[in-house]
Amino acid sequence: MADTNSTNESMGRKAYSEFAKRYAEIAPTKPHNALYERPTTMALLECVNGLRVLDAGCGPGICSEHLAARGATVHAFDVTPEMVELARTRCAGLPVEVVEGDLSAPLSWLPDQSFDKILCSLAFDYVEDLQPVLEEFRRVSRPGATLVFSMAHPMRDWMDDRTRGETTYFDTSRFGFYWSGFGEPKPYVEAYRRPLSDILNGLTTSGWSLDRFVEPRPLMEMRETSERLYAELSRAPAFICIRARC
Template sequence: MAKGDSDPVAVSAYASFAKRYDALAPTKPHNALYERPASFELLGEVAGLDVLDAGCGSGICSEKLARSGARVSAFDITPEMLTLARERCGGLEVDIRLGDLEKPLDWLADGTFDRIICSLALDYVERLAPVFAEFHRVARPGGKLVFSMGHPMRDWQDERTRGTKPYFEINRWGMHWGGFGEPNPYVESYRRPLGDILNGLADTGWTLDRFVEPLPAPEMEMVDPRHFAELSLAPAFICVRAHKYCLTFSPKRQ
């Protein structure tokens, strides 16, 4: 690894191949024909809304949101990704800042956003409840949170992912990713049980609305038949939508 174990895993993961990620992720089948369509379907119409893109990476979702008429605030922890996001979103109504999902979002006011999207970023966070609590704080009453993550059971079934840990524990693990060119980047993240995700939502005031185990888009069969067949049998990700219904909420003590 290029960085120490004390560094946030997202920085260690993406700094080394940010440009390659930015070049490939807009059309990479797992993103463009699998996770992203499912997440944006849950997000719904965003024209005229204030939207937070949390863990924005190189700004792929931020650009799409802004071109759909949203006023976008975005943040990410990896400086290399932020540089790319600012280039991608140049001239659009997108405010992009350095921010850490594992720390308070103290530059954002209470009740600011109609929608929050967090696309494949929460796998790099060890404790979800504080993040969900901050999302709840900055969401307006009636606001929606949409996020995607690795599927807990898919991760559990892979020996590389679970290591020696039981399903019920959160564990940090890593592997070399293919599909983003050479050298294959070493990416670490956290595997966790489903209960940690759903209870983290409930404990911080969110109401679960939709839980999606997505199917690949039909177009994926032509461009990536192997992964299309694999994802048609079992999901790799989950996509979740939650609502903020109450005006006040006292988070459960952790």
């Protein structure tokens, strides 16, 4: 079972418990997710058929469901109990195990060298110090394993008055604002912004080798949904998607 001693202090749990059901209903088709970040992240994972995959920070199990449909055996975890229940419901009948666990704490329930691939989609933004969890991912990875993760683009957040804060670009800063696009009442979500060098250097210091760095572009289908959003994301990226190998 997951060690959840630190979940009461989790930034992600505090935010997502307020609108977990709405997120689970909207995120599968929301353009930022379905037509932008998720296709890029899942493509970086490449073939998962017959492999054991860790879905870390799985949310309502959207990616876990996709991975299982592609032939993977999935172990998933999330810090928010409501998300864990939603993921279990979504993935019922599939080779997916979902437990409660915190990226900010040791992944003590996971044995060494137990996964072929690790996915962490849009969850690192709620973790202040990435290196410990990157080291934990390295520990539970089999030789030659792949890690794929996505997160907010640090320069995009630096350029936004709502997220920049009063610190310099080179500091890790905490910010929060009300999200639109997930119904009312608008959820207040806090996250961390950090320099790109901290992300990449933390990755390599933890024993991973950077393989691919992607600043995604929206799929053409987004134009039909929102010409404004398509134009905005075609000019500058909102996320980064990274693949590393051990």
